[in-house]
Amino acid sequence: MKIxxxxxxxxYFWMHRLPIALEAKANGYEVHLISRRGDFTDKIVSYGIHFHEFSIDRKNLNPFKEIGKVKEVGKLLRKIQPDILHNVSMKLSLLGTVASYFYQKCKIVNSITGLGYLYSNSFFLVRLIRYFFSKFASFYFQRTNALSLLENPDDERVFLSSLGLHKDLVKVIPGTGVDLQKFPFTPLKQDSHLRILCASRLLKTKGIVELSEAIRESKKTNPNILCTLIGKIDAGNPSSLSSEFVKQCEEEGIWEWKGFTDDVLPYYQKAHLVVLLSYGEGLPVSLLEAMAVGRGVLTTDVQGCREVVEEGKNGFLVKDKNVEEPVSKLRYLADHLDELEVLGKHSRELAEKKFDRKLVNQTILSIYRN
Structure with missing residues (x-):
């Protein structure tokens, strides 16, 4: 069996999809990856995964301009002859599903990891592209009986209404879950500071600008608030922030920017609170990892993010694209550091109950088998 x-x-594969790929390999699948070659390719290949080079312009909002890539992927599928094609992201789900017409013997699984810029932007041109994209995707997803995996109920509702798919072709699972052994519960080491962490790609849609403004304002009355920012400049994304902006904020003392790292555990362990002021997610991996370690979360009341918070128990929800509410919560927690330990314990309990990666992987493997 090939996947x-x-x-x-x-x-992205290294950070979010390698565990399920290795699980599939352990269950007898021959695993192939079609992706852009980069810094992690050799590491991926070292696990016995077959790599096939392919690149796509993620900054291009019009998926139809990438139609030439369909033939490229189709040729690879005919060469590999897989039993299962697992596409990741909205754009590649459509591209891969159409490309499967070059090799029609494979079953298709589409992971919709958030509905993305195409479904979150209200500009006329984007709405026009979204309309035709939805019609096109609806036709191909239904013709191929592709199973679409959504990460939260809000995205499921939008997806079903936009594409008009039968419910049997859509399933909600909690993303890729979180590895509870890799991110063990770690008791909080309290001091006189509120140490917050944001681990995210540096995009406007991740609320990084609002975070900078909230910290700037909060520190006026609570200078004991310290922020560490982890993440890379994602130049391939239309919502990317500039390195100049991030560095300027660091010079102001708003945060300490550590750049990208694939070893985030020590940062979660040093933090007291993890913050993500996103405009919308599939299911935010950084918050799941923080919860597993036993840290409270402050995030926005939007799709994907609200799924990981039990208000007042393991964290707090605030309005998106807003500064006043995050400031209020940060100031409150800076003055009530003793409450952080209780938030963290509830976070770990919730991670064990709902987001254990072992359970998620078993669900995905059962989908492959069926």
Whole structure:
């Protein structure tokens, strides 16, 4: 049995899809990856995964301009002859599903990891592209009986209404879950500071600008607030922030920017609170990892993010694209550091109950088998 993962970036596969790929390999699948070659490709290949180079312009909002890539992926599918094609992201789900017409013997699984810029932007041109994209995707997803995996109920509702798919072709699972052994519960080491962490790609849609403004304002009355920022400049994304902006904020003392790292555990362990002020997610991996370690979360009341918070028990929800509410919560927690330990314990309990990666992987493997 052969399985192919179609993923835009090798680093994304390494961070989010390698565990299920290795689980599939352990269950007898021959695993292939179609992706852009990058810094993580050799590491991926070292696990016995077959790599096939492919690149796509993620900054291009019009998926139809990438139609030439369909033939490229189709040729690879005919060469590999997989039993299962697992596409990751909205854009690649459509591209991969159409490309499967070049090799029609494979079953298709589409991981919709958030509905993305195409479904979150209200500009006329984007709405026009979204309309035709939805019609096109609806036709091909239904013709191929592709199973689409959504990460939260809000995205499921939008997806079903936009594409008009039968419910049997859509399933909600909690993303890729979180490895509870890799991210063990770690008791909080309290001091006189509120140490917050944001681990995210540096995009406007991740609320990084609002975070900078909230910290700037909060520190006026609570200078004991310290922030560490982890993440890379994602130049391939239309919502990317500039390195100049991030460095300027660091010079102001708003945060300490550590750049990208694939070893985030020590940062979660040093933090007291993990913050993500996103405009919308599939299911935020950084918050799941923080919860596993036993850290409270402050995030926005939007799709994907609200799924990981039990208000007042393991964290707090605030409005998206807003500064006043995050400031209020940060100031409150800076003055009530003793409450952080209780938030963290509830976070770990919730991670064990709902987001254990072992359970998620078993669900995905059962989908492959069926």
């Amino acid at each position: 192919v993962y179609l993923v835009s970036e090798d680093w």
